[in-house]
Structure formats: C-alpha cells, structure tokens
Amino acid sequence: MLKVFFDTDNIGMITDMLDAEEHSHYPIQLFLSIDEPLKITIAGNEVCAQCIAVGQNVPHTFSSQNRAHISAIIETASDFSRSLNERIDGAFAVFENAGLSALQSKAKELIAASSKEQWQAFMRDFKLYLGIEPREQPLDERITELLFLLKQCDCYDHTIAAFAKQVSLSPSRLSHLFREQVGVPLKSYIVLHQTEKAFAALLGGANITDAAMLAGFDSPSHFAATVKKLMGQPASKATKDSEFLKVFL
DSSP states (O other): OEEEEEOSSEEEEEESOOEEEEEOOSSOEEEEESSSOEEEEETTEEEEESEEEEOTTOOEEEEOTTOOEEEEEEOTTSHHHHHHHHHOOSSEEEOOOTTHHHHHHHHHHHHHOOOHHHHHHHHHHHHHHTTOOOOOOOOOHHHHHHHHHHHTOOOSOOOHHHHHHHTTOOHHHHHHHHHHHHSSOHHHHHHHHHHHHHHHHHHTTOOHHHHHHHTTOSSHHHHHHHHHHHHSSOHHHHHTTEEEEEOOO
16 A cells, blocks of 8 residues: 655655665655554664654665555755754654654544545644644745746756756856755755656656656656655555545645
C-alpha cells in the first residue's frame, strides 16, 4: 500500500512497503507510527520512537517492516520547515507529546478512505501536535516571485539562469539570496520541485519516462536517481500499487 499526497508545504505518504537504503536530502522528513514504534537508523544511530523528524541532509535508513506509517517530506521554503528546524537539535528530534494516540487514530482513518480535506485536517492536527503555530516570515519579493513561478510552473527549462532572468537577477545573486532566505541551495530546491512535477504527471497517467521528460529531467535515469536519493527506493517501486492525491489547488 502506498498513498501519496501532494500538499502545499509537504509531500506525504501512508505506506507499509517502504524499504529505504541509506540516503539524505535537504528537506526535513517526518515519520509517525500508526501502531508500534518505528526504528530508523539516523547518522549511524538506531532511533526507536513513535514520532521522529530527520534533519536536513542527514543520512538515514528505514524499513517499514510491512507496518503502515505516515511519512512526510517538508517543503524547505515553508514556515512548517522553519518551525521544525528550530526543534531539531543535531541530526533528529523525537516528539513524545500528549495527544499521540488521537493523532494515530486519525492516521488510521486515512488508510481506509482518503480525501483532500481529510489529509489537510490531519496535517493541521499533526502540526499542533508538534507545537507548530501558523506564522508569517516575509521573504524578499523576488524570492516570493520565484516560488510563485515554481508553483505555477509549466516550463521545461528548470535552469537557475532561466528563473533568474524572470525575476531580473543574475544567477549567482539569485542563488545567494535564495540560500540566505530559504536556507537551502536553489539547485536542490528546483530538483525537489521537478520531482513533485514528475509525480504529478504520474498522477495524470503518464509513464515514468514521459513523466521524467515532462518535468524537465535530463533523462528517465536522472529522475530515477533523484527518487532513489529522496525516498531511498526505485521510482518503479515508489509508484507500484500506489494511489496519488493532489491536495493543493
């Protein structure tokens, strides 16, 4: 079983078949058990807990062992990511807050039937469980414009130079400003965006080859390598017997 939810500030999954080799990525990743505690090897240390956040660019290995759980990759430019960063001391953070059983019960409900509204309601509850309140952190107007361009993207040219031209900055200045304000390299963020776009194409019925090309990857193998790095498993496995739900408008 694999259900994937494309939301505005996260890519979420409910699965019982994740068997990820060691990998790392810039986005923070959240794990929530639905019944028994999860075991994750993070930076060489085995962590056993019900709710775990793995920090940015931290190597980790995980196997679901045929038990359903929630996993979410958090968009690096979001307030969600910034708030989680403040709670991660070192490589990871474990959350053992009141209300865990109620949150897990709501996660179980998503297994039987899932909708856009259900996922959004669950994520609101998840953020409250993590102690995250909505907040505003203004960005430079050119970074805001870039994020809008990426969200509305229907282009094939995903080079930094192409986006820099659209926001009237040099590629080096845009890269520096993005890293300064968002906290991650622009190139890495663009790759994450392309991956989301490719999965959205898969949602629309495209095969892996066509989805990779539609998202602007150099080749299907480039897309496959990116998925392996992000999810720790091949793209073919990540899409087998899967259900995709686009949550954002």
